[in-house]
Amino acid sequence: MEELLLPLFPLEIVLLPEEPLPLHIFEERYKQMIGECLEAKNTGIGQQEFGVVLGKDKEICRVGCTARIINVTRKYADGRMDIFTVGNRRFEILFTNSDKPYLRGGVEYFDDESDSPGDDEAEQAIELFRLAMQRIHKSTEIPIHFPKPYRRLSFRMAAPLPLDLDFKQQLLSPRIESERLQEVTRVMQRLIARVDLLQKAQTKAGGNGNVHNQG
Numbered sequence: 013m014e015e016l017l018l019p020l021f022p023l024e025i026v027l028l029p030e031e032p033l034p035l036h037i038f039e040e041r042y043k044q045m046i047g048e049c050l051e052a053k054n055t056g057i058g059q060q061e062f063g064v065v066l067g068k069d070k071e072i073c074r075v076g077c078t079a080r081i082i083n084v085t086r087k088y089a090d091g092r093m094d095i096f097t098v099g100n101r102r103f104e105i106l107f108t109n110s111d112k113p114y115l116r117g118g119v120e121y122f123d124d125e126s127d128s129p130g131d132d133e134a135e136q137a138i139e140l141f142r143l144a145m146q147r148i149h150k151s152t153e154i155p156i157h158f159p160k161p162y163r164r165l166s167f168r169m170a171a172p173l174p175l176d177l178d179f180k181q182q183l184l185s186p187r188i189e190s191e192r193l194q195e196v197t198r199v200m201q202r203l204i205a206r207v208d209l210l211q212k213a214q215t216k217a218g219g220n221g222n223v224h225n226q227g
Contacts, residue, residue: 015058017109017116018078019045022067026180027077029164031099031171033064034085038092041113046095049081063103063119066181072115074105075184099167102184122187124164129190134162137197141169144200147207148174166192175199 021042027033037046045062052058065076079097086094103119110116129137138158145154158165170183179199186192 016118017059018103018119019049019059019062020065020072020076020105020108020115020117021045021062021079022065022072022115024067024177025064026066026177026184027064027079027099028167028171028180028183029077029099029102030168031077033079033097033099035079035095035097036092037095040091043091043093044112045114046081046093050084053081061100063105063117064099065105066177072105073181075102075181076105077102077184099171124189125187129162129165129193131160131162133190133193134158134165137165137169137193137200140197140200140204144173144204144207147204147211165189166196169193169200170196173200173203 025033037043048058049060049062053060061078061080063076064079066073077099078101080100082096082098084093084095101121102123103121105117105119107118108115109118138156142154142156145156146152158168166183166189170180179195183192183195186195
């Protein structure tokens, strides 16, 4: 039972599947947690991943995403470390356990049902994503590459966009990719319209504008 509990890392972020997440680990409890995950990765026994959950107002959301540790990029003399992780599996917390210094949870993992968008729908969304990234970075030289099959396309598009945390959290729960892709498409359309409006205002008034989170 102990080895089935997932280590939980509450953060003020939402991690999506396949989203890269670099972390600086400095608290003692999380140094212990990551150390145990790394040991499990080396031995093949125990939990190799930990769950990232959105923490708000001293509470945590019930749905999160596991982080798979790719490597430790730096170790410090005092035990702190920099790690590079990638979002992997979505889960729902059924109960929590506080026997260790860090929180753990009994979770149920879930994935998409057997549904994916058609190529035309996916390619239209990719083109919209290209336009959004060009607007945000003010460059037409942004490399965009989404090879087929278009697996988890909605997550891969949402990850680099300046989206509202509540929207990203809501994106974790649906189990039909085409529904998620429609939501991300609508948000990208609003984001592009907002950037264009800000740029027009900038041109008229001068100065710099900022792109705020969309959701």
